Amino acid sequence: MKPITTLYPVNELFETIQGEGVFTGTPAIFLRLQGCPVGCPWCDTQHTWEKSADKQVDAQTMLTKTSATAEWAELTALQLLALFTEQGFSARHVVITGGEPAMFDLQELGETLEKAGYQLQIETSGTFALQVTADTWVTVSPKLDMPGGYLVRPDCMQRANEIKHPVAMQKHIDALDNLLQRCPPRSDAIIALQPISQRPRATQLAITTCIKRNWRLSVQLHKYLNIE
Numbered sequence: 001m002k003p004i005t006t007l008y009p010v011n012e013l014f015e016t017i018q019g020e021g022v023f024t025g026t027p028a029i030f031l032r033l034q035g036c037p038v039g040c041p042w043c044d045t046q047h048t049w050e051k052s053a054d055k056q057v058d059a060q061t062m063l064t065k066t067s068a069t070a071e072w073a074e075l076t077a078l079q080l081l082a083l084f085t086e087q088g089f090s091a092r093h094v095v096i097t098g099g100e101p102a103m104f105d106l107q108e109l110g111e112t113l114e115k116a117g118y119q120l121q122i123e124t125s126g127t128f129a130l131q132v133t134a135d136t137w138v139t140v141s142p143k144l145d146m147p148g149g150y151l152v153r154p155d156c157m158q159r160a161n162e163i164k165h166p167v168a169m170q171k172h173i174d175a176l177d178n179l180l181q182r183c184p185p186r187s188d189a190i191i192a193l194q195p196i197s198q199r200p201r202a203t204q205l206a207i208t209t210c211i212k213r214n215w216r217l218s219v220q221l222h223k224y225l226n227i228e
């Protein structure tokens, strides 16, 4: 039986500007959940991979971290909503990321936050079945041939409002083409390329390919601005 109140393992909770994808530039509350088994070698949040019991802390400790650590706090949807007010957040867009947030049932969280007037977005690798509300904006960043051995799910590709593919080399674009053939997204899904780690050659490849294909470019604006 499902628990009545879902507990979410939270690595970070902060307010900033969405730096990636369609909502780039939008003030947003970021909720980063702990745990990811996918294992992308270039992942910029590797501190969220392991969810170990000895790294569990209280909410206050999690909120006042000054560096990226594997510490996480367990919170319910209502506790999170109360924290948004306590922290004085004014954004109405909430980005659920990680880690891999699709490992968790986000239905209750979505319902609670939407009822309070928030719009939700999830950032996911597309390797776990989605448990989100109908109104959640789904950004799938497909992870192909990663060490964890997880496969991108056709149902995630079909649900995606946005497909934001990390690229560094031509073979990553070829792999995306192959995925789009195998698992077609909906016709109105927005496709974007995101250069890996701001590498100049990756950025140049993404620019030329986006122009050629009429795809979007997503450049991780927050890293250029040196903000969270």
Ligand SMILES: C[S@@+](CC[C@H](N)C(=O)[O-])C[C@H]1O[C@@H](n2cnc3c(N)ncnc32)[C@H](O)[C@@H]1O
Pocket: 036, 042, 043, 044, 045, 097, 098, 099, 100, 101, 123, 124, 125, 140, 141, 164, 166, 194, 195, 196, 197, 198, 220
């Ligand atoms: C850290 S992941 C967390 C959410 C989920 N696990 C996923 O992969 O979508 C958030 C976004 O950052 C992207 N990302 C991670 N490391 C990156 C890097 N070094 N350069 C560019 N994008 C990166 C991912 O592809 C994804 O779009």
Ligand SMILES: Nc1nc2[nH]cc(C(=O)O)c2c(=O)[nH]1
Pocket: 016, 017, 018, 019, 020, 045, 097, 098, 123, 222, 227, 228
């Ligand atoms: N500003 C900002 N925008 C982001 N968009 C996606 C992020 C993520 O880590 O999922 C992220 C992030 O960490 N910071």
Ligand code: SF4
Pocket: 036, 037, 038, 039, 040, 043, 044, 045, 046, 098, 099, 100, 125, 143
């Ligand atoms: S799926 Fe996302 S969080 Fe997990 S390793 Fe890859 S980029 Fe990092």
Ligand SMILES: [Mg+2]
Pocket: 044, 045
């Ligand atoms: Mg990030």
